[in-house]
Amino acid sequence: MRDALMNALKTVNDPELHRDLVSLGMIERAEMDGGLAHVKVNLTTPACPLKGKIESDVRAAVLAVPGVQDVRVTFGATVRAAAQPALPGVKHVVLVGSGKGGVGKSSVAVNLAASLARDGARVGLLDADVYGPSVAHMMGQPAARITANEDRKMLPLEAHGVKFLSMANLSPAGQALVWRGPMLHSAIQQFIKDAAWGELDYLIVDLPPGTGDVQLSLTQTVQVTGAVIVTTPQDVALIDAARAVDMFRKASVPVLGVVENMSYFVAPDTGHTYDIFGRGGSRKLGSEYPLLGEIPLDVEVRQDADQGAPAVLAHPDSAAAQALAGVARTLAGQISVRTLHSTLAELPDQLTVV
Template identity: 80%
Template sequence: MRDALWTALKTVNDPELHRDLVSLGMIERAEVEGRVAHVKVNLTTPACPLKGKIEGDVRAAVLSVPGIEDVAVTFGAMVRTGGQPALPGVKHVLLVGSGKGGVGKSSVAVNVAAALARDGARVGLMDADVYGPSVAHMLGEGGARVTANAERKMQPLTAHGLRFLSMANLSPAGQALVWRGPMLHSAIQQFLKDAAWGDLDYLIVDLPPGTGDVQLSLTQTIQVTGAVIVTTPQDVALIDAARAIDMFRKASVPVLGVVENMSYFVAPDTGLTYDLFGRGGSRKLGSLPMLGEVPIDVAARQDADAGLPTVLAHPESTAAQALTQVARNLAGRVSVQALSDLPEQLPVL
């Protein structure tokens, strides 16, 4: 019966990777005890957006095996890399960028990082917006100071289940940094290579707006898994978003998808939806995957000012649910990206 169980599991495909769970090496355990099958599936990310579908498909396939009357499905997760890790211990570096300021890029980066960490991933968040760092404030740690460990490496701070570094925690509050390109490059190098990030599934990097020195330093220094573009729907933002997409393509960084922020507004008193900036405008950017549409939300702004990601403060709100789905869709895109370098067949353990 065990052989029949494994044969049945070979008919179940990962809905994003479009290969069966057995050849992908995602089945850690498949045994039969009496008339009950016990199956453990290792997802390619703790934030798998289609976990429910995978469970349903596994149940249906296993229950088709004669003699099996019930199935207990459990899950683990193992984030895979397509090649060499970007940094020691860091499986994926993901850049969150925009063509212009004011589109809510940092808010998206913070909430995506927090959502991935809440789902069980090991997450780091690097604030690469050296001139206008805001990540520390949004995490409620604006007054914290970065220290060095025994190996004289910067020790990332921790907040809400993730590790982070920001220039706001290294320079005096309110002090402007008047730096030229070489100094920016040196700072980015230190954040990446002189910090004790530890073992991470994802390192989210909040980029400054535009297509300048920081973006070039990052893409030329380490292997980046991919980039996310944050934009608002109106044409004036889309023009600059297109420039950011072009920059990443020229730097050979895959663009994993687009987040349309401030996509719409739901009036709290009437429940009516208003497309203040032209919802869906980001689809003009072409065939890039749409990771999600995030509404304007007063509570999300208040949460950011209070130093608590809205996905944690108000997880049931429309904005928080949209941002959580963005995080899970992004994790799914990373899994697809990593698959391209995996062997066609993996051994069954």
């Protein structure tokens, strides 16, 4: 009977990877108990954006097997590392950048990390905005101090299920850092290689705005899975976002997609939508860079950040939080697709991705 179930499951494709679940090695269990079929699918990310479709497709395929009266579908998840993992124990490093300040890049980075962790991924968050670190405050730990283990490696702090490091937790509050390039490079090296990150599925890196030393140091220090560009819709922001895209292109870092922040505003009293900054402008960056999502302008996102609670956790039912969660899941899907393609490129004769 297991063979019949597996043959049925060979007809079910992963909607993003466009290959069947069996050849992808995603079927962990397929067995019968009387007339009840038990199927466990091991997803490529716990933040799978199309989990519901996979479940319905599996149910339909298995119910067509003679003798099956009902189907119970359960899920696990194993994030697969690229052919060349980013760091020991870290499967993917994702840079979150912008061409200019003031577009909500850090808010997006914090909420992406919190959303992925809530969905069950092991997530780290590095605040690489050395001159203007804000992650510690947004994570509710502005006064915490970073310590070291017996191997003299920095121990990341943890909040909301996310491990994080920020210069704000190393330097006195309000103190300006007046550093030149070599000192920045040294600091980034320590944050990446001299920290006990442990086992992570995703390390989200909040970059400083622009195209400067920190960006170059990171791309030269670690194998980066890809970058996310955060922008607002107006032309002034898009001009700078295009520069950020060009920088990553020159550094051979794939752009995983664009997040259009402050895309529109919904008046709470009337429900009317206002395109304050001209919604949809991020599409001008080009069709080759997928739009991961449009985040509405929402006062709760700012309030939650000030209070140290990511909006996806503090107000998960709000339009902004749902949009941010959608971006996180779409991003996870993009990473899964790229990982499969890179693995197949390394192993052209292998039929099953393990």
